[in-house]
Amino acid sequence: MISQDTETPASLDDVKGWFPKVDQLLFTWFLERQERREQHGDLVELGSYLGKSAILMGRHLREGETFTVCDLFDSDAPDDSNQAEMNGSYATLTRRAFESNYRAFHERLPEIVQGPTSLILDHVEPETSRFVHVDASHLYEHVRGDIQAAHVMLPSGGVIVCDDYRSEHTPGVSAAVWEAVAVDGLRPICVTTQKLYGTWGDSGAVQDELLEWLQGQDDVWHEVQQVAGRPLIRAKGKAKAAAKPNDAAKLKKRLAEAEKRLARADDRLARAQHELDSVRNSASFRLGRAATALPRVLRGK
Structure with missing residues (x-):
């Protein structure tokens, strides 16, 4: 169990977790774009670990919207395979640590669903969300269900972000993500080393705006590739030459x-x-x- 005597984080960098700078920039860009376009809807995160990405998402929660976080935290996993994954990768995960980290940056906690992500549709209505971050299980069956749930929660213009879509230790995530692209109509907008950003709506318009923004970013490298006849933006953080x-x-x-x-x-x-x-x-x-x-x-x- 994580010690609760750790110091309160002063910045996002102090929170443990895997959330590269380039993805922090992209999360911010997508969420601010929705705000500029006055696109309303709730925020959802499936799998939160210690709250690093949730803290950033919570900064973009507006009046009348709900931020729902679903994670096992201290609960038992729904099956033996998922429990083995929890024991191996997230043995130190606790809800208390998540809440402590989140409260260091926000006055109010998000709506917390403590349990398997298969419960999310019992708490979030169809087509009520604008941004869904899928970062829970690495097992194909669970990730496939999470992506299907995201499809239900998002309207056509909503954005889904899938973590670990290409890591060698998470082939189940890759299978589920690209199945959604090939079979379920998910349209990738861009990819980073760690995450895939997509929509079931018009990806072209988003890509045009994203490319314009990327042109002005000195610390982000990007290119455009063609995948199955559609453009796909690839973005990667640049190594900084200047000393900190x-x-x-x-x-x-x-x-x-x-x-x-x-x-x-x-x-x-x-x-x-x-x-x-x-x-x-x-x-x-x-x-x-x-x-x-x-x-x-x-x-x-």
Whole structure:
């Protein structure tokens, strides 16, 4: 179990979890786009771990909307396979830790459904959501059900985000996601290393706006590929060449320490030189030097 004595997170970076910067930027862009277009609807997250992505999503919750989070937390999994996955990957997961992290950034908690994600349609009405993040089980059967539930909850213009759609340890997620694309009409908008963003509505209009925004982002690389006759944007965070402020401070500290060590070495060298000069100027040293300078023939007698 996670210790509850950990410090309260001061920023999103302090919250444990897998939520790369490029996905934080894309979540924000998609949610702000919906706000600009006055697209109303609820937010849903299936699988929350310790709340990192939920905290960001909660920033975009508007008056009259509901944010629903569904996770097993401390509950038992619905079947042996899912329980084995929980024991192996999320043994430290607790609802209390999630709530503590979320309250560090928001006054009010989201609606929490503690249980398997198969329960979500008992709590969220059809076509009432605008953004659904699927990040729960990695098992094909469960992910397939989560994506089908998202299809029910989202209207045609809503956005679904699927985590771990390509990781080597999550082939079940890949199978479920691409099945939804090939069979169920899901249209991918863009992909990152970790997540796929899609819609059952018009993906082209969203892609046009997204490409325009990406052109102005210095820290995000992107390209457009053709997949099954449709464009698909690929985005990836760029490695920053510039040192971070804390890195610069560390470098300055190391430089100052090196300068101190060099000054101490110079001082020791000066003292040694002084001692050597004192010896050379002594009468005994001069006498000994004169003796050793006698001609070899005399020293051999």
